[in-house]
Amino acid sequence: MSTKDPKVAAVEKFFTAYAAGDVDGMSAVLAPDIEWSIPGRHPLSGIKRGVAEVRSFFDQLGKAGFQADPIFFGSNDDYVVDIHRGWTTEGVGEVDTTWALVWHFNADGQVDRVINLSGDQHQMDNFIWGNFSLAPLPDRLG
8 A cells, every 4th residue: 555645645735625615725835935927928828926916816816716626636745746637617718728837845855946838828818818917007017
């Protein structure tokens, strides 16, 4: 009988907290210096640095009713890869696609980097532009 990789258990904990809207539970597995890479060409894309920026990103996704259903986990000494279905329940248009996330763990067992890969980046870009606007100038630059 094998035991579950603690890194996979941490990512599962993140998904459970995400499903419950528990941002504190999601944050518990993240290193303070987390870097979370969001692909695309839309207002929410880019690298989120630190727990506060990651939390803010997920707060925005929550407004669009984003849901995630894990399909597969794989791991080695430093990484977990998850594949999940991600979809929206709110907003104009929709996102319903497969996502892969590459989770890197530091020596303390915390997630310090995540690279998010979309099965349909154009769908995500269009959805975000249709539902989130940029702050007007000059506030956008501040």
